Amino acid sequence: MVLVTAARDYINRMLQDISGMKVLILDSQTVSAVSVVYSQSELLQKEVFLVELVDSIYKSKESMSHLKAVYFLRPSSENIQHLRRQLANPRFGEYHLFFSNMLKDTQIHILADSDEQEVVQQVQEFYADFVAVEPYHFTLNIPSNHLYMLPAVVDPSSLQHFCDRVVDGIAAVFLALKRRPVIRYQRTSDIAKRIAQETAKLMYQQESGLFDFRRTEISPLLLILDRRDDPVTPLLNQWTYQAMVHELIGIQDNKVDLRSIGDFPKDQQEVVLSSEQDTFFKANMYENFGDIGMNIKRMVDEFQQVAKSNQSIQTIEDMARFVENYPEYKKMHGNVSKHVTLVTEMSKMVEERKLMLVSETEQELACNGGQGAAFEAVTNLLNNENVSDIDRLRLVMLYALRYEKDSPVQLMQLFNKLASRSAKYKPGLVQFLLKQAGVDKRTGDLYGNRDFMNIARNMARGLKGVENVYTQHQPLLFQTMESIIKGRLRDVDYPFLGNHFQQGRPQDVIIFIVGGTTYEESRSVALENANNSGIRFILGGSVILNSKRYAMNHYKLFLILGV
Amino acid sequence: MATRNRTLIYKRYRDALKTVRVPTSTSPLQSSGKSSCSGPVIELVNSSLLNPNRNYAPLSTEDPGNSRGAVTVGLPPAWVDVSEEIATNVQRARTKMAELARAHAKALMPSFGDGKEDQHAIESLTQEITNILKRSEKRLQQLSAAGPSEDSNVRKNVQRSLATDLQNLSMELRKKQSTYLKRLRQQKEGQDGVDLEMNLNGGRSIMEDDDLDDMVFNEHQMAKLKKSEAFTVEREREIQQVVESVNELAQIMKDLSVLVIDQGTIVDRIDYNIQNVATTVDEGLKQLQKAERTQKKGGMVMCATVLVIMCFVMLVLLILKEIIF
Secondary structure: OHHHHHHHHHHHHHHHOOOOOEEEEEOOOHHHHHHOOOEHHHHHHOOEEEEEEOOOOOOOOOEEEEEEEEEEEOOOHHHHHHHHHHHHOOOEEEEEEEEOOOOOHHHHHHHHHHOOOOOEEEEEEEOOOOEEEEOOEEEOOOOOHHHHHOOOOOOHHHHHHHHHHHHHHHHHHHHHHOOOOEEEEOOOOHHHHHHHHHHHHHHHHHOOOOOOOOOOOOOOEEEEEEHHHOOHHHHOOOOEHHHHHHHHOOEEOOEEEHHHHOOOOHHHOEEEOOOOOOHHHHHHOOOEHHHHHHHHHHHHHHHHHHHHHHHOOOOHHHHHHHHHHHHHHHHHHHHHHHHHHHHHHHHHHHHHOOHHHHHHHHHHHHHOOOHHHHHHHHHHHHHOOOOOHHHHHHHHHHHHHHOOOOOHHHHHHHHHHHHHHOOOOOHHHHHHHHHHHOOOOOOOOOOOOOOHHHHHHHHHHHHHOOOOHHHOOOOHHHHHHHHHHHOOOOOOOOOEOOOOOOOOOOOEEEEEEEOOEOHHHHHHHHHHHHOOOOOEEEEEEOOEOOHHHHHHHHHHHHHHHOO | OOEEEOHHHHHHHHHHHHHHOOOOOOOHHHHHOOOOEOOOEEEEOOHHHOOOOOOOOOOOOOOHHHOOOOEEEEOOOOHHHHHHHHHHHHHHHHHHHHHHHHHHHHHHOOOOOOOHHHHHHHHHHHHHHHHHHHHHHHHHHOOOOOOOOHHHHHHHHHHHHHHHHHHHHHHHHHHHHHHHHHHHHHHHHHHHOOOOOOOOOOOOOOOOOHHHOOOOOOHHHHHHHHHHHHHHHHHHHHHHHHHHHHHHHHHHHHHHHOOOOOOOOHHHEHHHHHHHHHHHHHHHHHHHHHHHHHHHHOHHHHHHHHHHHHHHHHHHHHHHHHHHO
16 A cells, blocks of 8 residues: 555645635656545545636636645746736635655745735645556656657757656655665666666755655665666566556546447446556456456346346335445446456457467467577468557567577568568568667576576476466566575676665665666566565666557657657 | 645745845736626635634725735635535434434333334334435425536536435434334234234235134124224234335435446446546537537528618618609
8 A cells, every 4th residue: 555555645644724615736657656645526526616727727808816726736936827818817715736756946935925815825745656557556657658669869958858857756765765775786787777876866965954864774675777777678568467457458547438349328438547546456356357257247146136036026125225325236237337348459459469379479488498489489470461560560679689699691581571571660670679778688598598496496487387378477586585585686787876775675666768668567576565575675767667658768769860 | 655745835935035025006906807706706805814824914994806915715606505405405314313312222122002103203203314415406406507507517526425324314314114014023022922924915814713703702702803803903004104214215315326436337438527527618618619610600690691782772772762862
């Protein structure tokens, strides 16, 4: 409950001391941060009767001075400008300003200057500058995520902007948890190192007073990784509920927009998938597609029983009971139809795109050996008419990542075949991926073929056979977490920053992946946390990726750099 | 969770800037007065009334509109009175529910008397609460407003919040009633050892002895018969009451269910509601613009202009006629 509780506490504190009717004004980033942890009905209970975006509040000029305005914004220059204009012509009775991160003195000055009518009652910093999608998983929803791969010389100001946003987000998480961490970063990644250094500077030098919390025996660990160290996980097709929905349809801030895949009745066009509010989802979000099918069938049967008993009303007591239970019944009905719709649509997509076939080959490419067989399988799928373009691109990317050094002739053949099938995926695109995330650039042992221990482990696994071919892949993050638990995370690969040092194992570890996380990884983290190993992991990233977004990141960068 | 309060620095800056700022001739009120105020504005010059931390600003002898340190508090629009009335009703209903709970408990306790006064009290309380709920629910409908505007969104949200409260109260009342009746029934059954349950379908007769058909009723049995009859009548009355209250409750719940937000659905998401606000306001604007255009293009305007032109032409001709002839 950690991240979600922290964000909720901030919002509760914002609203509790202000009496009377309130209007809550957010910006496009804080609206995500607030919406995932707080519901509209809870706002109504706190007497917040209007919620608006700060940039659309100009549209109406009516004065509503019986309302008190509570602003919750990021301290960006655009927001300060908006505030300036609104304070100069105040529409509301009182103004209470809350910022999700640290304000600069100049910004306070600008605000004080424009507040001629002295309507501002308080100015506070409440550090809810992250989107807590799950209790142990947060994201920052950074718009131009592909910038993390940009070399510094190309566009230094955009890169600085990106780094600043990441540092702000990480700082906010630690302020919300009231801890100051020891920082380690991935050696081979420049941007990870840069972010680590800037975070350390902020926490230990610039705002050391703010971060000076009561020191516990063991500091938490902040580990900054680069997405390019594990390019395989985002490219794979997923078969566990939450990851699968995100891969096939797309989840944004725990909401699923079904309008992109078909026509639905108005109340099913957008649905909410939140483990905090939906007990069925909480129980099934990490389960396999097959198991989900069975569980949904059971849920539908239960619901049909309830519906049947509602229809047979024979006594007064039955009637009374029906009226009493109607809200529950309505809620159950909504929930059942939501899950049934999702699973039905996903089944359709699996069938259309022949994803079972594609995914089998993907998992082989990610986990097992056999270059020859892999080449044949990929070629066959490229020739298969039913396979969609994005799936073809994924297969070639996965093959290239695995066998980039073996048989370059065959690799070239695949590139050309891909380009002939889908014109916009020029051969350069996959080569570009290799340049970014190829074997020379990676730190971790992605395929378990470097370290002797890993090779042995893989052989053992191959002999034992796998439970489910489609979910045999474990993200690299899993191995990293295991190393941390055993206290064997290598200093050579993940050095400590500067003079930081940690004796023994940390109890809290926050892993931030620059470039984005995936739901497969957050599942790994949640399952690891459930094991009660004594270490609590929290995962965060700049965005939450699926294969389309990941490929699109590379594509955008490919176009920018004109390779 | 860590927070940082910047109010002190902010106020210091603000006060410092106030002293160096050149006082402008136009009052800030007049510039904001261009926005249509929805009601009369009360000017509070003595700001120390509102906020004890503020410095006392001396009353200026000039026009109140020019004073700087003043806070304008507008009178809330009229519908706020309706919402406050409903809120006080809800509060009253809550206190009465507490009373009802006490009356239920008292009636269930074994007592020497008949218990008729308790019954009356319970009935009247229940009736009162139901009336309050019905009245509030009717008033709630008055809060709906037409047209997309910020004010209408506020009203809609106030409506939703009150509807949730009313629905919760109705459900609570219903639960209390049903538990009370159940306990009462258990008590009564315990007293007589007679199974008093009646089904709508069944109509099982209370007297199960079939061989009473040709038996002579002795006195003991006559007394028993009379007692059962009395209970039957009372049972019917109770059932009638329950039916009525269930009906009323069903009606209230049906009306409220359109207003109440289902928790956990998309409608309960803040970002969804913001999007909708934006789209409805945009659409409203578009509709208004379209209406304006159609009005401008309207045939009426054309006719009117043509007529006016004709009038002018005729007038000119008339004058010319007068001059020439």
